[in-house]
Amino acid sequence: MTGQTEAAEALTANEVARIKADFEILEHQVNGADMVYLDSGATSQKPRCVYEAEQHYYENANAAVHRGAHTLAVEATDIFEQGRETVAKFIGAKTNELVWTSNATEALNLISYSMSNASLGRGGDAAARFRLGPGDEILTTELEHHANLIPWQELAFRTGATLRYVPIAEDGSLRYDLIDSLVTERTKLVAFTHVSNVLGTITDTRRFVDAARRVGALTVLDGCQSVPHLPVDVKALDVDFMAFSGHKMLGPTGIGGLYGREELLNAMPPFLTGGSMITVVDMEHAEYLPAPQRFEAGTQRISQVHGLATAASYLDEIGMQRIADWEEHLGALLYEGLSALEGVRVFGPVDAKRIGTVPFEVIGVHPHDVGQFLDSRGIAVRVGHHCAQPLHRALGVTATTRASTYLYNTEDDVKALIEAVASVREYFGV
Amino acid sequence: MNELDQLYQQVILDHSKRRIGSPLVEPETGHRHGESHQHNPICGDQIRVRVELEGEQFTAMSWEGDGCSISMASASVLSEMLPELTREQFLDKLDLFREMMRSKGTMTPDEEVLEDAVAFAGVSKFPARVKCAMLAWVAAEVAMLEAA
Numbered sequence: 001m002t003g004q005t006e007a008a009e010a011l012t013a014n015e016v017a018r019i020k021a022d023f024e025i026l027e028h029q030v031n032g033a034d035m036v037y038l039d040s041g042a043t044s045q046k047p048r049c050v051y052e053a054e055q056h057y058y059e060n061a062n063a064a065v066h067r068g069a070h071t072l073a074v075e076a077t078d079i080f081e082q083g084r085e086t087v088a089k090f091i092g093a094k095t096n097e098l099v100w101t102s103n104a105t106e107a108l109n110l111i112s113y114s115m116s117n118a119s120l121g122r123g124g125d126a127a128a129r130f131r132l133g134p135g136d137e138i139l140t141t142e143l144e145h146h147a148n149l150i151p152w153q154e155l156a157f158r159t160g161a162t163l164r165y166v167p168i169a170e171d172g173s174l175r176y177d178l179i180d181s182l183v184t185e186r187t188k189l190v191a192f193t194h195v196s197n198v199l200g201t202i203t204d205t206r207r208f209v210d211a212a213r214r215v216g217a218l219t220v221l222d223g224c225q226s227v228p229h230l231p232v233d234v235k236a237l238d239v240d241f242m243a244f245s246g247h248k249m250l251g252p253t254g255i256g257g258l259y260g261r262e263e264l265l266n267a268m269p270p271f272l273t274g275g276s277m278i279t280v281v282d283m284e285h286a287e288y289l290p291a292p293q294r295f296e297a298g299t300q301r302i303s304q305v306h307g308l309a310t311a312a313s314y315l316d317e318i319g320m321q322r323i324a325d326w327e328e329h330l331g332a333l334l335y336e337g338l339s340a341l342e343g344v345r346v347f348g349p350v351d352a353k354r355i356g357t358v359p360f361e362v363i364g365v366h367p368h369d370v371g372q373f374l375d376s377r378g379i380a381v382r383v384g385h386h387c388a389q390p391l392h393r394a395l396g397v398t399a400t401t402r403a404s405t406y407l408y409n410t411e412d413d414v415k416a417l418i419e420a421v422a423s424v425r426e427y428f429g430v
Numbered sequence: 431m432n433e434l435d436q437l438y439q440q441v442i443l444d445h446s447k448r449r450i451g452s453p454l455v456e457p458e459t460g461h462r463h464g465e466s467h468q469h470n471p472i473c474g475d476q477i478r479v480r481v482e483l484e485g486e487q488f489t490a491m492s493w494e495g496d497g498c499s500i501s502m503a504s505a506s507v508l509s510e511m512l513p514e515l516t517r518e519q520f521l522d523k524l525d526l527f528r529e530m531m532r533s534k535g536t537m538t539p540d541e542e543v544l545e546d547a548v549a550f551a552g553v554s555k556f557p558a559r560v561k562c563a564m565l566a567w568v569a570a571e572v573a574m575l576e577a578a
């Protein structure tokens with residue numbers, strides 16, 4: 001990744017201001033105040049170049065890909081496959097190791113359903129390592145987003161396998177000390193997040209990967225919150241699969257990806273079937289293309305791929321390490337600033353490495369009310385359980401307020417939030 | 431008054447702390463009673479409402495819940511109103527309350543009918559919060575039907 005080698009210099013406030021100017025929406029006013037967008041953990045804003053790329057595609061190259069031989073079809077296919085190359089490179093994968101999906105949720109379900117199909121005997125002996133049955137175990141963690149939990153619950157129901165999880169400690173840190181006893185010969189799949197979407201904490205992935213490798217279990221990484229914010233290299237991480245979503249990394253909605261090691265993707269039976277994923281079809285059977293096409297049935301999301309590739313190039317040009325450093329800085333300001341407020345409780349371990357995501361509670365005021373108050377000052381945060389009910393239950397709350405940054409957030413944004421949070425209790429009379 | 435202050439009227443903030451009708455109480459023997467547990471899946475707010483009736487007349491409402499000030503205040507206000515009402519009166523008020531909630535701030539509610547619940551008029555300008563205000567009312571309606 002070119003951006004990173006020359007990335008010694010930290011992002012300056014001036015540079016962040018210039019970056020921010022690429023995002024039209026951030027110049028808007030909300031409720032009479034300058035917009036302070038601190039909800040990038042839910043979805044990121046998009047720079048002009050991303051939606052201009054989509055527009056350019058529709059104005060100049062729109063056609064179905066991998067179907068037909070006319071000029072537009074060839075151009076569309078080029079754009080589509082060029083996009084795959086760009087994004088694959090962005091995460092350190094080979095081009096044919098990236099499967100397009102709608103989002104991370106679909107990518108995780110793809111694995112879950114492909115494994116069910118293998119468990120029913122589809123894919124034959126080549127797919128043996130994807131088979132699950134009674135006695136087998138799937139391991140996940142207590143801090144997962146529902147998208148990296150429910151597909152495994154369902155897979156367990158469908159196959160008779162057992163779902164287990166690595167619990168969290170009281171402060172929300174993963175109980176790494178339990179991994180070795182939880183990963184046994186029965187474990188066939190270990191699914192865990194790279195960065196918690198609630199706590200912002202970065203997982204020590206090595207601990208999971210080493211334990212899984214020891215018993216030959218497959219590893220699935222949820223990269224939803226890491227690919228947008230950290231340099232991610234799937235080969236260095238040494239995981240078998242990784243899911244991520246385009247809309248959280250400056251890309252359009254409706255596009256995400258699944259990385260899978262080449263030999264695994266080519267051995268795994270497909271999930272969605274139909275057009276564009278086959279070689280020869282008769283009335284009884286069909287033969288399937290190799291990955292990635294075998295997992296891309298139906299007409300694809302071409303403008304979205306182009307938008308996402310443009311987003312990845314934009315990030316790459318700035319440099320993912322520099323972005324990560326900036327957000328670590330903002331995250332520390334948030335964590336310290338909010339912790340210092342009276343009547344505010346910040347969740348998550350004190351000493352963890354984190355991105356710019358911090359969940360908190362204003363004692364005596366419900367998160368929904370906190371969010372409403374902040375919104376009246378133009379500040380957008382997320383309130384609720386953030387699709388992680390088990391994590392919240394373990395923390396002893398039903399909901400939290402979460403501030404999450406991205407490369408376009410300034411120190412002033414963080415200051416505006418902290419100042420506003422400081423007056424919440426007075427407003428609600430607690 | 432700005433929109434936020436219209437949303438968080440003093441009546442609402444007070445009721446959200448006083449929580450009239452909470453916690454749940456055991457129904458009096460001989461009274462018909464019903465119960466409903468309602469959830470707002472978006473934010474995780476939840477409430478359990480119990481109502482008691484003697485014939486067509488409500489005699490009590492009690493509840494337990496966990497949620498934002500709007501949903502808790504709404505339950506509190508309703509608890510105060512309900513024991514004065516018949517089934518039919520409640521359903522009339524529910525219709526009007528619902529209409530007010532869907533009005534996006536365009537309706538001037540009838541204070542005679544809605545009593546303290548008019549304080550929730552400001553909520554209708556915040557579509558994301560309408561469910562919060564409705565939660566207790568919906569629970570009371572379901573509980574009433576169950577009691578029948």
Ligand SMILES: Cc1ncc(COP(=O)(O)O)c(C=O)c1O
Nearest residue numbers: 103104105145147197224225245
């Ligand atoms: C950690 C994590 N995993 C999975 C998801 C699901 O992503 P999507 O809704 O884009 O499929 C999200 C986003 O909400 C997330 O933060």
